[in-house]
Amino acid sequence: MNLLITFARSPFAAALGWSLMDFLWQGAGIALVAWVSLRIARTARWRYAIACAALFSMPVVFGVTLWLTAPGALAVAGAGRLVPATPSFPAAVPPSGQVARDFSAYVEWVAPAWMAGVVCLLFYRAAAWIFALRLRRRGTCGASAEWIGRVKALSARVGVSRPVALLESALAEVPVMIGYLRPAILVPLGMLAGLAPEQAEAILLHELAHIRRADYLVNVVQGALEALLFYHPSVWWISKVIRAERENCCDDLVLAAQGDPHAYATALLAIERNRSSEMQPALAATDGDLLRRIRRVLRVPQARDASMPVTPAAIMLAALAVGFAHAQAPEMPAVYAKWLTEDVVYIITDVEREGFKKLTNDEDREAFIKDFWLFRDPTPGTPKNEFKEEHYRRIAYANAHFKSPTLAGWKTDRGRIYIVYGPPDEIESHPSAGPYKRPSDQGGGTVNTAPFEQWRYKYIQGIGQNIIIEFVDSAMNGEYRMTTDPHAKEGVKVPLASGRKLSASVSGPGEVTVWIPIDSSGSLDVSGRATNNSGFAVAWFDQPVENAAGTMLVKKMNLAPGSYWVAVTVIETASGKAHTDGVSIQLQ
Numbered sequence: 001m002n003l004l005i006t007f008a009r010s011p012f013a014a015a016l017g018w019s020l021m022d023f024l025w026q027g028a029g030i031a032l033v034a035w036v037s038l039r040i041a042r043t044a045r046w047r048y049a050i051a052c053a054a055l056f057s058m059p060v061v062f063g064v065t066l067w068l069t070a071p072g073a074l075a076v077a078g079a080g081r082l083v084p085a086t087p088s089f090p091a092a093v094p095p096s097g098q099v100a101r102d103f104s105a106y107v108e109w110v111a112p113a114w115m116a117g118v119v120c121l122l123f124y125r126a127a128a129w130i131f132a133l134r135l136r137r138r139g140t141c142g143a144s145a146e147w148i149g150r151v152k153a154l155s156a157r158v159g160v161s162r163p164v165a166l167l168e169s170a171l172a173e174v175p176v177m178i179g180y181l182r183p184a185i186l187v188p189l190g191m192l193a194g195l196a197p198e199q200a201e202a203i204l205l206h207e208l209a210h211i212r213r214a215d216y217l218v219n220v221v222q223g224a225l226e227a228l229l230f231y232h233p234s235v236w237w238i239s240k241v242i243r244a245e246r247e248n249c250c251d252d253l254v255l256a257a258q259g260d261p262h263a264y265a266t267a268l269l270a271i272e273r274n275r276s277s278e279m280q281p282a283l284a285a286t287d288g289d290l291l292r293r294i295r296r297v298l299r300v301p302q303a304r305d306a307s308m309p310v311t312p313a314a315i316m317l318a319a320l321a322v323g324f325a326h327a328q329a330p331e332m333p334a335v336y337a338k339w340l341t342e343d344v345v346y347i348i349t350d351v352e353r354e355g356f357k358k359l360t361n362d363e364d365r366e367a368f369i370k371d372f373w374l375f376r377d378p379t380p381g382t383p384k385n386e387f388k389e390e391h392y393r394r395i396a397y398a399n400a401h402f403k404s405p406t407l408a409g410w411k412t413d414r415g416r417i418y419i420v421y422g423p424p425d426e427i428e429s430h431p432s433a434g435p436y437k438r439p440s441d442q443g444g445g446t447v448n449t450a451p452f453e454q455w456r457y458k459y460i461q462g463i464g465q466n467i468i469i470e471f472v473d474s475a476m477n478g479e480y481r482m483t484t485d486p487h488a489k490e491g492v493k494v495p496l497a498s499g500r501k502l503s504a505s506v507s508g509p510g511e512v513t514v515w516i517p518i519d520s521s522g523s524l525d526v527s528g529r530a531t532n533n534s535g536f537a538v539a540w541f542d543q544p545v546e547n548a549a550g551t552m553l554v555k556k557m558n559l560a561p562g563s564y565w566v567a568v569t570v571i572e573t574a575s576g577k578a579h580t581d582g583v584s585i586q587l588q
Contacts, residue, residue, distance in 0.1 A: 014360055017110035019066040023232065026061050030054050031234035038241065044248035051241040055222065058229055058238075069358075114231065121227035128223075132178050135186065139170035147192055147200075151185070154204055157257055160212050166204075168192070174271055177207045180217045191271065199267035202254050209250035218246075244292075251297055265294045332357070336365050342410065343395070344372075346420050394419045404479035413482035414471055417455065424455035424469075450474050450563050450586045472584045474563040483565055483582060502581040504566050507556065512585060516553040516568055518545065523573035530557055530564045538564070561587045 034054035041047045142148070143166040151166045165184035169176075172186045185207045192200050210216065222239060229235045254264055272290055332340070340348070340356055348356075352372070359365050377385040398415030399408055409415045431451050451473040459465050471480035507513040516526060529540035539557040557566075567582040 013111040014358060015069040016066060016114075018358070019062060019069050020110050020114055020231070022065050022069075023058075023062045023229070026065065027058055027229065027232045027234045030058055030061065031238060034238060034241075044245050044252055048242065048245035048249050051238050051245060052218070055225055055235070055238045055242060058232075058235060059225055062229065117230050118227050121230050122224075125223045125227060135169065135171055135176070136167070136178050136184055140167040140186065142166070143168055143187075143192065150201065151204060151208075154201060154208055154257075158205060158208050158212055158253060160208050162211070164208065164211060175203050175207055177210045177216060180214065180220075183211045183216065188271075195267060195270055196263070198258070198260060198263045199270065202258055202260070202264040202267050203271065205254045205257055206250050209253040210246075212253075213246075213249065215246055215250075247293060248296065251293060255297065261297045261299070265297050268294055268297075333362065336362070339369065343392075346416055347391070348372075390422075391419070394422065402480075405477060407479065412479065414453070414480055417469060417482065421457060421460055425458045426456040428454040428456075450476065450584055451480070452584055453480060470582070470584070472563075472565070474565075474584065483584065502566075502568050502583050504583050504585045506585070506587055510558050510560060510587065512557045512559055512564075512566070512587065514555045514557065514566055514568065514583075516555065516570070518548045518551050518553055518570070520570070520572055521547055521549040524548065525571045525573060526553060526568065527571075528555060528566060528568040530559060530566045559587055563587075 031054065034050055037050045038047055041050055143151075148166055151164055155161075155164055162183065165182070167184055167186050168189050168191075169186040170189050172188050174188065175191070176186045178184050178186060185204065187203075191203075195203070222242060226235060226239055251264070255261055258264065268290060336356075340353065356365070356368055359368060373385055373388050374380060376387040378387055379385075395410050398410045398412070398418050401409065402412045402415040402418065403409040404412055410419060430453070453471045455469045455471070457467045457469070460467050470483045472483050473480045502514070502516060504512055504514045512530070514528060516528070518524065518526075524545040525542070526545050527540070527542040530538055539559055541555050541557070543553075543555070545553060563584065563586050565582055565584050567580065570579045
């Protein structure tokens with residue numbers, strides 16, 4: 001019992017359970033497409049192909065769903081062995097006896113219940129197979145040489161190349177085809193003598209058609225799929241269609257080979273009299289709706305199948321069932337939602353995030369968080385977790401120093417960078433708008449700027465050295481926005497040449513002058529653009545430059561009053577290397 005409970009509460013069982021629930025609407029969708037296609041198809045061969053395609057696609061869809069779901073669940077199981085994560089949270093977990101019971105609390109038992117159903121049905125299929133083997137070996141005798149010769153002739157007529165055994169059985173009540181590699185046709189004792197020769201031949205042709213079409217093998221696979229997805233009504237409906245259309249296909253082959261529908265219909269009626277409700281282990285000539293088959297063989301117009309509209313209704317019910325299941329899925333308790341969306345939002349990996357979302361009980365969430373921090377602990381053998389403490393110190397600092405009128409400190413751009421990368425090595429801060437005197441290596445002079453800060457990191461792992469990140473308060477409301485992304489190579493603030501930086505100043509009414517230091521020889525392509533606060537480019541330039549190392553390229557742009565970000569890219573034509581820099585500017 002403990003083993004069952006352990007499995008039911010495992011992440012994989014949860015992934016399997018939700019995959020089974022998802023298949024309710026997926027199977028319903030496949031069945032709906034099949035139902036529409038069957039209404040359009042006119043021949044038995046096409047209807048059979050459509051039904052088989054629908055049935056065989058179902059385990060594929062289920063398998064893909066499980067494959068996509070399981071990695072997240074397995075990541076949860078081994079969260080402590082994945083990638084670093086982040087902060088913890090106050091332990092405010094409700095007592096286990098007070099945890100709300102909702103639909104998802106029972107999802108953990110879906111997988112064990114499904115497995116029990118699959119095992120039972122597979123045992124049933126195995127019993128039928130054993131019964132079929134016994135039926136072939138017990139109470140049988142070879143048919144007369146005359147009929148054996150006729151079977152060979154009929155096999156050649158329908159294109160069956162494998163030898164087919166013809167046996168008379170004291171146990172079989174209807175003709176039965178058994179086996180794939182060594183097929184055999186079992187007929188009830190006296191049937192060959194009791195039917196007219198042409199009627200008996202029609203029945204044998206039907207069984208030979210099953211052999212030619214490999215229906216025995218398809219039937220075995222079909223039974224396995226029924227056992228695998230037994231809980232879905234669409235699976236059984238499509239299986240019923242397959243069995244009916246399989247018989248229709250074989251009936252068509254009999255009529256094409258013999259051409260006497262009345263003799264064949266009479267033969268079907270004759271063997272039906274011997275049919276009982278006992279288990280039939282394999283395919284028999286009387287499978288399916290006998291009256292419908294006889295009407296079809298005789299080409300008698302048939303009334304519209306009134307039961308068919310029930311199918312879309314069942315499909316809709318299945319879709320509603322899974323919709324209800326997902327609607328009842330609980331929201332994550334607030335304390336864990338806060339941990340995921342606030343405490344560790346910047347450092348948790350995508351795999352870990354998805355895995356945590358799939359957990360359905362607080363016990364597993366607690367275990368996940370414990371492993372999450374344990375993996376990131378630089379000294380796991382000690383009671384102190386330096387990584388966790390430093391992470392929460394950064395969050396507290398961000399909330400205290402970087403908050404804006406509308407955002408908490410940890411939500412701002414400066415707060416995010418501080419939490420992820422820690423304190424910068426150098427900060428150049430200009431909290432007031434107005435004139436800014438450029439350093440001499442930037443051409444000197446004075447420019448008007450919005451409040452801004454430049455953070456310099458000597459080294460950021462995975463990004464590079466000497467990384468400069470700029471934050472600008474373009475809206476003048478205390479909310480500094482990051483103007484470059486340190487993860488994007490083209491967005492990193494890199495000096496264009498010899499440590500000299502791009503600069504810009506207001507040189508006249510509505511006119512901005514941009515100084516671009518050039519330190520590369522050879523052919524260059526220099527392009528730039530000015531974007532407003534909405535991110536739209538309002539001015540730009542593009543100029544080829546030849547052998548201009550050590551010079552300062554000067555470009556002018558006409559702009560309306562407002563705040564702008566001027567970005568310049570220099571591309572070395574020969575090497576393809578790109579150098580990007582940018583500067584903010586304010587026009588009154």
